[in-house]
Every structure is written in structure tokens, then in C-alpha cells.
Amino acid sequence: MLQLYFSPMACSLSSRIALMEAGLDARYHLVHLRTKKVADDDGDFRGISPKGAVPVLVLANGERLTESAAVLQCIADLTPESGLAPRPDDADRYRLQEWLSFIGAEIHKAFLFPTFWYKDDASLAKPRARIAQTLSVPSAHLAEREFLVGNRFTVADAHLTWALLLLRPAGVDIAPWPTLVAYLERMQARPAVRDAIATEMALRKTMAA
């Protein structure tokens, strides 16, 4: 069975959404990112992945894959019938990779990561000044589209859904981008997306308690 190392509401949420959209069973291992401990047995998460970051997808053969862009495409390809990624010989596959890169680099690494890990205002002034321009890119793209790539839900939507959800706790109200507000509502209306978020929000509350 597949296994996913995750932390509630961290970027591994996209991988959980993808697994649930694909109808794939998996064992989920909760990781405390600040202490680098795996909750199951209080073990050292760096023993699982030296990067110390989620997601880590453990494949049926025991290999461990990291980085959302790779993990999400791998999950999609395990269930080609799910349509979670265009087939590798479809030109839209590069559009999927383009969006995964943009979300991972521009929204996550350039903004959400410093916001949640650096925290001090001095580190955050420049990232904060850029986020509106960053969000204008998916907003313009989605103005007349239901999904990021093609005309169905893909793992790029799973990733953007996570990123948009995290903007509010990061202090960014997306109300000035009604296209993004409507998109996030559409995505959250999907049963798999809704269930994945509910599961992780409940776990997060337990951890904070």
C-alpha cells in the first residue's frame, strides 16, 4: 500500500487530495515539522527523508519520492483513468508542469514558506509586496476557465486549492480576486477535496490542543 508522510495543512495536503480524488488507499503518517518527529513512534523524520520536508510518498516497492510536483504527477499516473494529469504524450502535460512549478515556487516558496517559517517582518516585507502580482497570474488564467489545465480537475488544481487555503492564515485576503474566491469555492465543493481538508483541519486542532 502507498504511504504518505504529511503534516496537517502543510503542502502535503495536495497529495492527500490527489490520493482521495484518485480513490487510492494509503497509510498516512503524521510528521511534526518543527521537531522533525514522526508521530507514529516519535521516530526521526530525517531518517525517512534527509530534507525533513513533506510530502514523502512511499511507493509499493518501498522507494521514497519527495517534492509535490513529482509526488502529484506520480499519484496521477498511478490512476490514468482518473484524469488527474494529462497523459505524458499530451501537450497539456507541460501546462500541468508549468502550473505545478509556478504554484510551488511563486506562491509556496516565495511567499507561504517565509511567512510561516521566517515570521519576522524584516524577512517578509519584500515577499508581501510581491504576492498581489503573483496572484494576478492564476486569476487572469481562471477568468473564463473552470480548471487550471484542460477542462477537468487535475493535480494542479489540488495544489492551487491548498495554496489558496493557506493565504488566509498567511494574512492575505483573496477577496480582491473574485475569480480566485469562486474557484476555491468550486474546488472545496468536490467531496474528495472537502473530506481531505476536513481530515487535516481536525488533526490540526488536535495538535494545537
Added chain:
Amino acid sequence: MLQLYFSPMACSLSSRIALMEAGLDARYHLVHLRTKKVADDDGDFRGISPKGAVPVLVLANGERLTESAAVLQCIADLTPESGLAPRPDDADRYRLQEWLSFIGAEIHKAFLFPTFWYKDDASLAKPRARIAQTLSVPSAHLAEREFLVGNRFTVADAHLTWALLLLRPAGVDIAPWPTLVAYLERMQARPAVRDAIATEMALRKTMAA
């Protein structure tokens, strides 16, 4: 013919390396990233790509593709015989995507980007404090390997070569990682890599003059 919008020694250098390793002809358009002008005709680069970032690869059908992870995989797949990427049905393809994501997010977006665009010490203290841990990941991986993925040069090596080259002007000496020093020397000994770098270094000197 393919076209590549690039800026000398920016991350689009990896795409030039990939094109030259693949033996693909292309028209290269120089972009001034700070003014967002295309040097050919002083035109507005945001008219080519609203993101205002390089690389932009223009395909034979006129479509424009952005984001190094997507552009590099597209170039590789145009010449499957080049071996610049594992075939899409090879499990190593996910390893390629994993490295492209890591280089793009952790070295480029989390460190090189703030160094060259934010510049002020306040913005850079936290990114600088992280870079040694980031570099330990490819250093450990390459300890007993010639290339990042499989046993031949791929577009992931093109991307890491660029990132390592930029560390010096970003104020990071890679001497403490002899594995990375040796790797960079190996990569720069490849004729296509050497020629791509020489071309862009010459253009950069012209711009600075």
C-alpha cells in the same frame, strides 16, 4: 524554429544548455528583466509573457511555455534520443521532476531570487542561514554519482549547473562541498555546457558595459 526568451546568466541558461545539448536550433531573444524590455525591438516583454520572467519557450506552433521545469522537460522530449530526460514511462522521470522542483524552489526561489532581487540584508538573513543545509542535499546525492538522475546527463544537471554557477556572485563559496565543486567542473567540461555559458557571459559583459 523554436525561440527562447532569455536573460544572460538568468535561470534561462539551463534551457539554452538543454537546447545545445539536444542539438536543437533556436532563435534567442534577449530580455532586460529589470525594465521588461525585449532587446530585439525594445518591445514590452509582458506582452510575450505576463509573468515577466524567463525562460519563455516558443514552440513551432507558436504556443508559449514558461517555467524552467516545464520548458526543460519539453526540450528533452523533443529529442528523446538525446537522453536529456528519462522516458515518461520510466520511474526515473519522477526523480527528474523531484530534482527540477528542488533546484527551482530551494536553491533558486528560496535563495538566488531574494539575493538578486531583494538585496537588502534584512530580507536575506534567513535565506542565507538556510543555504548550507540546502546544498547538503545534492552534495550527499552526488557523492558517488556522476549525474543527478540515472547515469547520464539530463536537464536536471543543466538546471543544477546554472544554480551552482550563480552561487558565487550570490556570495556563496561552494569550496566546503568538494563534491559539488567536482560536479560543476565535470559539467563545465561538456562542450555544449561550456559554449552556452561562454555565450551568455559574453552577452552579460556587453550589457554591463
